[in-house]
Amino acid sequence: SGKRTFTMIKPDAVENGHIGAILEQIATAGFRIVAMKLTQMTKNDAEQFYAIHKERPFFGELVEFMTRGPIVAAVLEKENAVEDFRTLIGATNPAEAAEGTIRKKYATSIGENAVHGSDSDENAEIEAAFHFAGREQF
Numbered sequence: 019s020g021k022r023t024f025t026m027i028k029p030d031a032v033e034n035g036h037i038g039a040i041l042e043q044i045a046t047a048g049f050r051i052v053a054m055k056l057t058q059m060t061k062n063d064a065e066q067f068y069a070i071h072k073e074r075p076f077f078g079e080l081v082e083f084m085t086r087g088p089i090v091a092a093v094l095e096k097e098n099a100v101e102d103f104r105t106l107i108g109a110t111n112p113a114e115a116a117e118g119t120i121r122k123k124y125a126t127s128i129g130e131n132a133v134h135g136s137d138s139d140e141n142a143e144i145e146a147a148f149h150f151a152g153r154e155q156f
């Protein structure tokens with residue numbers, strides 16, 4: 019068993035039909051799915067989840083985007099999960115993302131960037147607990 023990270027396939031990638039391809043790439047990279055569901059964040063959920071960004075100029079746009087349709091929320095396990103997952107998804111801005119990364123292939127802009135990945139082990143645990151009860155994590 020390894021460490022865990024939290025991910026969301028964001029509304030843009032769900033709308034564009036990329037759930038299957040993204041999950042395939044995640045599985046091929048060696049991540050085990052610990053928890054997963056299709057869900058939609060409320061405005062209140064998104065404001066809480068992204069509270070750290072609330073003074074940023076893009077906060078309103080971010081909350082609007084993340085609540086406009088369903089997402090896939092998931093907890094993933096692998097050795098070095100947080101760092102390896104961030105390598106797999108690529109830079110926040112798809113224009114700067116490395117070739118072959120999930121954001122390079124599926125993101126459309128810095129805001130609508132297809133996937134989320136936790137930035138630390140501590141945040142992974144907080145974010146997983148935001149979306150999943152303990153008994154929903156296998």
Ligand code: CMP
Nearest residue numbers: 076079080110128129130131133134135
């Ligand atoms: P993520 O890193 O998953 O979480 C914060 C999100 O804020 C980020 O993905 C982007 O979706 C969004 N974001 C970051 N920078 C900008 C920006 N300059 N303009 C719009 N959205 C942004």
